[in-house]
Amino acid sequence: MPPADQRTGSIYDLGYRRYDGLRLGRQHAVLSLYVYTLRGAFGIGRRASSKIIPIIITVIAFLPALIQLGVAAIVSDEVDIIRPENYFGFVQVPVALFCAAIAPEITGRDMRQRTLSLYFSRALERRDYALAKLAAFATALMVLTLAPQALLLVGNGLASKDLADYVGDNWKDMPRTIISGVGIAAAMGAVALAIAAQTSRRAYATIAVVAWFLVTWPISGILVAEVGGAGRAAALLSPFDFVYGATLWVFDVEPDQDSVQDLAEIPLWGYGAAVAAYAAAGTALVIRRFGRIAA
Amino acid sequence: MNGTLIRLTARQLLGQKRTVLLLLFGLVPVLIAVLYRVAGNDEPQRWAASALNARLIIGTFLPLAALVFGTAALGSEFEDGTAVYILSKPIPRRVIVLSKLLVSWLATAGVVLAATVVATIIALWGEPRDGILVGFALAVVAGALVYCALFMWLSVLTSRALIVGLLYVFIWEGVITRLFAGVRFFSVRQYTLGIADTVVDVPARVFNPRLGEMEAVALATITTALTVYLAVRRLRRWEIGEAS
Amino acid sequence: MALIETQQLTKRYGETVLALNGLDLVVEPGITGLVGANGAGKSTLIKILLGLLEPTSGEATVLGYEIAREGPVLRQYVGYMPEHDCLPGDVSATEFVAHMAQINGLPRAAARERTAETLRHVGLFEERYREMRGYSTGMKQRVKLAQALVHDPRVLFLDEPTNGLDPAGRDEMLDLVRRTGKEFGISIIMASHLLGEIERVCEYLVVIDGGQLLQQGPLGDFTAAMGVLAVEVEGEAAVLAGNLRERGLRVEVEGRMVLVALEGDERAFDLIRDSCADLGFGLVRLERRRQNLEDLFRPTEKGTAHAAS
Amino acid sequence: MSAPAPPIAVINVSRWYGNIVAVNDISFALGPGITGLLGPNGAGKSTMLHMLSGFLQPSAGELRVFGESAWENPGMYRRIGLVPEREAVYPFLTGYEFVLLAAQLQRLPNPEEAARQAIAMVELEDAAGRATGGYSKGMKQRVKIAAALVHDPEILLLDEPFNGADPRQRLQMMAMLREMAARGRTILFSSHILEEVERLAEEVLVIVAGRLAASGDFREIRKLMTDRPHTFNVRSSDNRALAAALVADPSVYGVELQDGLLQVRTGEFAAFTLAIPGVARQAGVSIYELRPTDESLESVFSYLVKR
Incomplete structure (x- = not known):
């Protein structure tokens, strides 16, 4: 602040000014698009009605953790703790819902409203666009797969008699939990986005994603359990089944008796390979799609 | 009913590309039935009734097809902004809803019925059918009507009818109904299975729906009538979007 | 250094459509109008220069950068306002423009500041915090311009910027474009099929037709003493028209307007003035008519006007 | 009936x-x-x-x-x-x-x-x-x-x-x-x-x-709309001379010279339009362009409503 008695004045030019500050280039562009898309996936910065569905689905993903912690707080800490791999078995359902409801928005919005030409005429390559969108969507899904587990871990730790003991007991689950959460998000997210990006119509994109989840599921169940033989390979067809198989593999747990993974008799690492293959194929398809689309 | 509206809706719903995709979709249960026969397992009746028809077709294919057609028949008119053209005509709203419903019902039932009949015949080749074929064929046709009416009502209620419908089918009917027995009274899937039971004549070990036959028929009828009534009422008081 | 240079630039769509046909072009910095009928290749050229389309063959540089190799670097310094709608409806102008600034490499804080400033510059005030779905066409056009300007580009590509605007909106948009180019020294390439608009904004003119350069040069070369004057008076248009005809002008009446052909005759201005004074008519309006490109290149009695230069 | x-x-x-x-x-x-x-x-x-x-x-x-x-x-x-x-x-x-x-x-x-x-x-x-x-x-x-x-x-x-x-x-x-x-x-x-x-x-x-x-x-209604304070943009062969001549006319409130453009504010639409051809002729100035500004509906209406 200039001293009050100083008798000089200035009038500032408020017109258009040139910008000669930093220009951060491509990396920054990709990061911005990533953040913007991630916020958009949960409806942050958008109208209330865009938030409802992502929030409901996210809440569903947190429900078991909240119930478990509630019970532990009120009744006792002796209740059975939900195992991480079992939680993944449940959380697949909200993840699938999130894919169906939100994947069509991730790129479909830009296609419908023709914003693509604005992106592609900026310091951004088409491949960058595809990868930023994909990364943002996968991250959104990781919020669903990993955050409830983190909450559960912290909550259970605080509720247990001896925090240090608890952490020590559960330490080895941490990397496994992270690997599983990332794998689920990557495989389901990449394929769902690859499917959804094929059309700009939201309704068709949703139905197509849903069909992938829900049609392959009973097919896998029926082919593996009731048909058998070569049909057992169908366990690799349904995202719910191969993702859960991969989780079992990561946690080194035997499948339940008569579950699809038990009946299919595929070595568990096969599911891990399937997760990687689906993630890679989905990513390649998304890149290909936006490499060719007219802007 | 209005012939012009029926023809218009048929052209809206059955584009070339969509029809091909749909036929492929209908082919999936048939392929599964073929695989089942090739593998040659025991208890084909239980498989045809509980797995193929109850779980795969009525649990997944029927509601998905109904969701596409039921929400698109009237919903796409709102989404595309063409609803004005049919609503600005001297036609009772009831006729509009019934005509649109008829087409979406026939389209849904057509695809799913064909899949049911062919897949069931293959699955039960050379086995006693004991009403399984007729029972599920009837159930699919009736269930298609209830679902389409329900989804059509949703589509005049909200622009996100598809998502709401999905949540209903796969969370409410698929998960919650399994956990809480009382909810079965509010599940179109259970009505559909109950209707199948009016004809299907097999022991409970083979196929055992949760609703009684009469309960199912009555509830299905009430649901259809109620959702059609609500859709008509809603359409009567439909207001054009402020921004559009 | 030339702003834009193209060599044998060719774009084919499928087998039959040849949108650009071996275009050779050099454009110097400044405000340049890119004119041509619909389908002449204006949009295709812009899209190729922006890297939205790949040319079938040929080369081009913008600001000295080769578009084929240095596209991402170049596009940091380029702004683009497309012809079509391109705005998401469910975010505010502020949010969207700031996002676009960041995509163009501006750090977050700078993006926010520049967004506020640019939106003010294009004349968007309280509305900028509202969702864009409720915007009028005029407001949308302003946001489209703002997102093209927010990162302070060195060259701005505008594709039919007045599309869908009413007369008042058109005037404002053209004024905005002119000021942006003149006062801030940003080079502008503005595509339009209305010569009248180009005339009010641009210094240079590039005419393409059938995917080839028809001609180019300073604007004055094209429009000097050409065109039609529109005159509106308080009084009977037909009476004025008769009076002007007597004074030897070619005149037509269109509604309330009297149209006077200029045909290189500077005296027309004074004749109109005198005619009004003599008749006791109030002179409400006297202006050049917006003109279609076809009129300019249509052969006149005196031979082909400019097309052969 | x-x-x-x-x-x-x-x-x-x-x-x-x-x-x-x-x-x-x-x-x-x-x-x-x-x-x-x-x-x-x-x-x-x-x-x-x-x-x-x-x-x-x-x-x-x-x-x-x-x-x-x-x-x-x-x-x-x-x-x-x-x-x-x-x-x-x-x-x-x-x-x-x-x-x-x-x-x-x-x-x-x-x-x-x-x-x-x-x-x-x-x-x-x-x-x-x-x-x-x-x-x-x-x-x-x-x-x-x-x-x-x-x-x-x-x-x-x-x-x-x-x-x-x-x-x-x-x-x-x-x-x-x-x-x-x-x-x-x-x-x-x-x-x-x-x-x-x-x-x-x-x-x-x-x-x-x-x-x-x-x-x-x-x-x-059109008459009501035009009969209000107005601004005209004028381009002429000699803006300065024209400005000086116009200021003398009672219908003119004020003039403003910008580069290449003369802005004239008037209180009486009809009287001004009637005056300008004669004034210009007398001053020996050619008028190249004359345009009433703020003709946008918004400005017309906001004037109508405020009255």
Whole structure:
């Protein structure tokens, strides 16, 4: 602040000014698009009605953790703790819902409203666009797969008699939990986005994603359990089944008796390979799609 | 009913590309039935009734097809902004809803019925059918009507009818109904299975729906009538979007 | 250094459509109008220069950068306002423009500041915090311009910027474009099929037709003493028209307007003035008519006007 | 039977969306002829037309079409034709099929013939066999009008009908509407472009910010609109000399010289326009351009409303 008695004045030019500050280039562009898309996936910065569905689905993903912690707080800490791999078995359902409801928005919005030409005429390559969108969507899904587990871990730790003991007991689950959460998000997210990006119509994109989840599921169940033989390979067809198989593999747990993974008799690492293959194929398809689309 | 509206809706719903995709979709249960026969397992009746028809077709294919057609028949008119053209005509709203419903019902039932009949015949080749074929064929046709009416009502209620419908089918009917027995009274899937039971004549070990036959028929009828009534009422008081 | 240079630039769509046909072009910095009928290749050229389309063959540089190799670097310094709608409806102008600034490499804080400033510059005030779905066409056009300007580009590509605007909106948009180019020294390439608009904004003119350069040069070369004057008076248009005809002008009446052909005759201005004074008519309006490109290149009695230069 | 009800009667009608008032206590009655509904974007024109066409319920007041309520009354569409603003058509239908659809839904005795006639009226015969999905904006506009006309309605409501039409199509559509008006039809169309309304409508309703700002004969209103403080932009052979000469004229409030441009403020529109040719001649100055500014509807209306 200039001293009050100083008798000089200035009038500032408020017109258009040139910008000669930093220009951060491509990396920054990709990061911005990533953040913007991630916020958009949960409806942050958008109208209330865009938030409802992502929030409901996210809440569903947190429900078991909240119930478990509630019970532990009120009744006792002796209740059975939900195992991480079992939680993944449940959380697949909200993840699938999130894919169906939100994947069509991730790129479909830009296609419908023709914003693509604005992106592609900026310091951004088409491949960058595809990868930023994909990364943002996968991250959104990781919020669903990993955050409830983190909450559960912290909550259970605080509720247990001896925090240090608890952490020590559960330490080895941490990397496994992270690997599983990332794998689920990557495989389901990449394929769902690859499917959804094929059309700009939201309704068709949703139905197509849903069909992938829900049609392959009973097919896998029926082919593996009731048909058998070569049909057992169908366990690799349904995202719910191969993702859960991969989780079992990561946690080194035997499948339940008569579950699809038990009946299919595929070595568990096969599911891990399937997760990687689906993630890679989905990513390649998304890149290909936006490499060719007219802007 | 209005012939012009029926023809218009048929052209809206059955584009070339969509029809091909749909036929492929209908082919999936048939392929599964073929695989089942090739593998040659025991208890084909239980498989045809509980797995193929109850779980795969009525649990997944029927509601998905109904969701596409039921929400698109009237919903796409709102989404595309063409609803004005049919609503600005001297036609009772009831006729509009019934005509649109008829087409979406026939389209849904057509695809799913064909899949049911062919897949069931293959699955039960050379086995006693004991009403399984007729029972599920009837159930699919009736269930298609209830679902389409329900989804059509949703589509005049909200622009996100598809998502709401999905949540209903796969969370409410698929998960919650399994956990809480009382909810079965509010599940179109259970009505559909109950209707199948009016004809299907097999022991409970083979196929055992949760609703009684009469309960199912009555509830299905009430649901259809109620959702059609609500859709008509809603359409009567439909207001054009402020921004559009 | 030339702003834009193209060599044998060719774009084919499928087998039959040849949108650009071996275009050779050099454009110097400044405000340049890119004119041509619909389908002449204006949009295709812009899209190729922006890297939205790949040319079938040929080369081009913008600001000295080769578009084929240095596209991402170049596009940091380029702004683009497309012809079509391109705005998401469910975010505010502020949010969207700031996002676009960041995509163009501006750090977050700078993006926010520049967004506020640019939106003010294009004349968007309280509305900028509202969702864009409720915007009028005029407001949308302003946001489209703002997102093209927010990162302070060195060259701005505008594709039919007045599309869908009413007369008042058109005037404002053209004024905005002119000021942006003149006062801030940003080079502008503005595509339009209305010569009248180009005339009010641009210094240079590039005419393409059938995917080839028809001609180019300073604007004055094209429009000097050409065109039609529109005159509106308080009084009977037909009476004025008769009076002007007597004074030897070619005149037509269109509604309330009297149209006077200029045909290189500077005296027309004074004749109109005198005619009004003599008749006791109030002179409400006297202006050049917006003109279609076809009129300019249509052969006149005196031979082909400019097309052969 | 008592005297027939007027085609359109609007009595103290308001419409609000939550706290936003779109239409505020408007009353008018319309009879045969062409009426222009004029107002800036967002003034409430569309809301008014939507209420008249039965697609919005008035929040207060009464709105009667041939004496009947427009709300929840599909029977009235027999006598009303509606051209919505939105461009949407059924993309898979050809132009002819689209008009035929309207004819059949109106249950006309000979829908094919009626459709052909309506298409001829808007001069769309050449494109009638093509799918409307590929139509240009102007063609879509015309096919929508044809569909609205197919049952020869007594009332025609058009929301921004001239959007996207080129000058020739505009003239042709105007001629068609005039012809309908001559046959005793009631036509109400909305527009935010003054010239459009001026060329077509005898009567005009001016809506500003949800309120009826003016109504009645267009010429009278036009006079009220122009008779207000104005600014003119002038370019001449010698702006400085012209400025000096104009300042002496009593109709001129002030002048301002900018580079290459002379701005003149005047309190009396008519007196100024009358004075300038003579003043310029006397000063020996050629006028190259003279344009009244702030002619935008918004500024005209805001002046009207403030008075």
